[in-house]
Amino acid sequence: MAASPLRVGGIVRFRYSAESNGKPVKKALVFTQDEHRINFSDVDAQAVYIIERLQANGYETYIVGGAVRDLILGKKPKDFDIVTAASPAKIKKIFRNARIIGRRFRLVHVFFGDKIFEVSTFRSMKDGPTSNTFGTIEEDVLRRDFSLNALFYDPLKQLVVDYVGGMKDMRKRIIRPIIPLPHIFTDDPVRMIRAVKYGAVSGFKLPLSLKWRIRRHSGLLAAVSPSRLTEEIFKIINSPYARQIVENLDALGLYCYLQPQAEGLFKAAPAFKAKYLKTMGALHSEGSKNPPGQALSALVRDYLEDAADWIGNKGLGAQENAGMPASLADRYKRAFLIARQFVLPMNPPRAELDAALRLLFAEHGVSVKKMRFNEHRRGGASRTADSGKPMAARSADPAGGGSAPNTRRRKRRKRTPG
Numbered sequence: 165m166a167a168s169p170l171r172v173g174g175i176v177r178f179r180y181s182a183e184s185n186g187k188p189v190k191k192a193l194v195f196t197q198d199e200h201r202i203n204f205s206d207v208d209a210q211a212v213y214i215i216e217r218l219q220a221n222g223y224e225t226y227i228v229g230g231a232v233r234d235l236i237l238g239k240k241p242k243d244f245d246i247v248t249a250a251s252p253a254k255i256k257k258i259f260r261n262a263r264i265i266g267r268r269f270r271l272v273h274v275f276f277g278d279k280i281f282e283v284s285t286f287r288s289m290k291d292g293p294t295s296n297t298f299g300t301i302e303e304d305v306l307r308r309d310f311s312l313n314a315l316f317y318d319p320l321k322q323l324v325v326d327y328v329g330g331m332k333d334m335r336k337r338i339i340r341p342i343i344p345l346p347h348i349f350t351d352d353p354v355r356m357i358r359a360v361k362y363g364a365v366s367g368f369k370l371p372l373s374l375k376w377r378i379r380r381h382s383g384l385l386a387a388v389s390p391s392r393l394t395e396e397i398f399k400i401i402n403s404p405y406a407r408q409i410v411e412n413l414d415a416l417g418l419y420c421y422l423q424p425q426a427e428g429l430f431k432a433a434p435a436f437k438a439k440y441l442k443t444m445g446a447l448h449s450e451g452s453k454n455p456p457g458q459a460l461s462a463l464v465r466d467y468l469e470d471a472a473d474w475i476g477n478k479g480l481g482a483q484e485n486a487g488m489p490a491s492l493a494d495r496y497k498r499a500f501l502i503a504r505q506f507v508l509p510m511n512p513p514r515a516e517l518d519a520a521l522r523l524l525f526a527e528h529g530v531s532v533k534k535m536r537f538n539e540h541r542r543g544g545a546s547r548t549a550d551s552g553k554p555m556a557a558r559s560a561d562p563a564g565g566g567s568a569p570n571t572r573r574r575k576r577r578k579r580t581p582g
Contacts, residue, residue: 191302192327200317200324200331202235207319210276211244214283216320217258223250224301226316232324233312236334237366246283247316251298255283302327309348309355310362311340337368345377353384356418357396364408378416385421390509397422397510401459407445423463425506439466457519460512464503465524472499474528496521496532 177194197204211227218225225248231241248255255272256262262274262283271284288299289306301316308314311330317323324331333340339362341348341355349356356378363370370378385393400409400422413419420427430437447454447462473495490498499521522532 192325193331195324195326195331197322200236201238202317202322202324203238204319204322206235206240208241208244208279208281210279211246211281212319214246214259214274214281215318218246218248218250218255218283219320221250221254221258223248223254225249226301226318226325228316229308229313232315232317233334233362233366235317236315236324236331244281246281247286247301247304248283249286249301251285255285301325306342308342309352309358311342312362312366312368314342334368337366339363339366339368339370339374341374345373349377349381349384353381353388354392354396356382356385356416357413357422360412360416360418361400361403361405361409364405364412365403375416378418382417382421385418388421390511393422394510394512397463397507398459398512401444401447401462402454404448406447406459406462407441410444411441423507423510425508426463426467429467436466455519455523457516457521457523460516461520461523463507463510464520467506468499468503468524471502472524474525474530492530492532496525499525 177196207227215225215227225246227235227244228247229245231244234241250258252264252270252272255274256264259272259274261276262272264270264272271282274281274283285298286301286304287307288297288303290297290299290303305314305316305327308328311328311333313330314326314328315330316325316327318325328342329340339359341359343351359370359374359378362368400406403409410419413422414427414430419430426440430440443462443465447459473490476490476492476495500517503517503521518534522534525532
């Protein structure tokens with residue numbers, strides 16, 4: 165059972181900042197380990213190391229965002245975002261295993277093997293919520309979307325610093341925006357998706373005023389780039405709460421902007437919706453790790469069940485007229501194109517969609533070799549599943565027949581004596 169996010173009672177501690185006249189003013193509440201109940205063993209040791217190094221160099225540094233929310237709820241986070249007073253250049257100087265990324269919004273990735281920790285610098289409110297000007301922690305907190313994601317955790321002192329009443333909102337189990345309602349979604353429509361996702365993941369409620377604003381501004385998602393929508397959809401399907409997130413997005417009229425064809429079938433065929441949600445619910449099980457393509461396959465599985473020709477009993481193209489079954493290559497190509505069309509505007513990587521389709525074909529007893537993408541022949545022609553011929557490891561038959569003979573011979577270089 166998750167720990168209580170805030171113990172009732174106890175000594176109230178404050179963090180002060182000086183006004184322009186030098187008078188101290190209460191700015192934030194400070195909670196000790198007895199109050200926030202974060203289990204220190206759930207904090208990544210390398211994240212603690214990064215914070216320790218930055219603080220040792222004189223820079224105020226915290227874990228922030230979803231990791232703090234999850235720690236307070238008794239969950240072990242997958243990712244730890246770190247925020248600091250140090251500039252990107254100074255962070256990189258401290259960590260040799262770091263790289264500055266981004267042009268406009270510059271931040272730092274610190275690498276430990278396969279793990280990446282994102283370290284950002286406090287931003288100001290000088291140019292509004294999307295400002296890229298460095299600032300103070302008091303300014304940075306006002307740029308964050310919802311109060312449960314605006315808590316700062318110092319694992320060395322084991323303190324949570326709360327400028328916006330986030331701990332109180334967590335105790336009340338509500339999702340409350342920090343940015344004023346008239347602006348929060350016009351500044352960034354993707355926040356609507358995140359609000360729904362946070363509600364499903366935490367079990368917290370969205371206030372009626374927030375739901376009303378989401379319904380009113382849902383159309384803003386139509387202008388969001390496919391790349392951003394793709395990123396959000398991948399986060400959803402890789403979440404253990406995928407089913408609840410999709411149900412809640414659909415209820416608020418948002419899912420039609422992420423998966424319009426699926427949402428259209430929800431209305432036209434309630435049985436399809438029930439199957440689709442059941443597939444989402446079965447996607448993740450406790451302690452299991454999905455193979456590549458498994459999460460993406462959940463988006464297309466129920467639609468392709470009838471649309472794809474798994475075992476060659478439908479006939480396709482010219483072969484259909486002759487009453488002959490389609491080759492595996494043709495069947496795969498058609499399924500790939502159908503799936504690609506179905507998930508629009510999502511634009512998944514070809515290799516990821518290939519892995520998803522190979523899993524689905526395997527479920528029907530058909531083995532498809534791993535396809536190779538982005539390979540260009542001389543003259544600029546590309547052999548990919550999108551452009552016509554899926555490649556299967558130098559196979560003469562794309563369906564997996566045998567190895568094609570290599571007709572090109574390397575010319576032997578004549579040796580000159582001496």
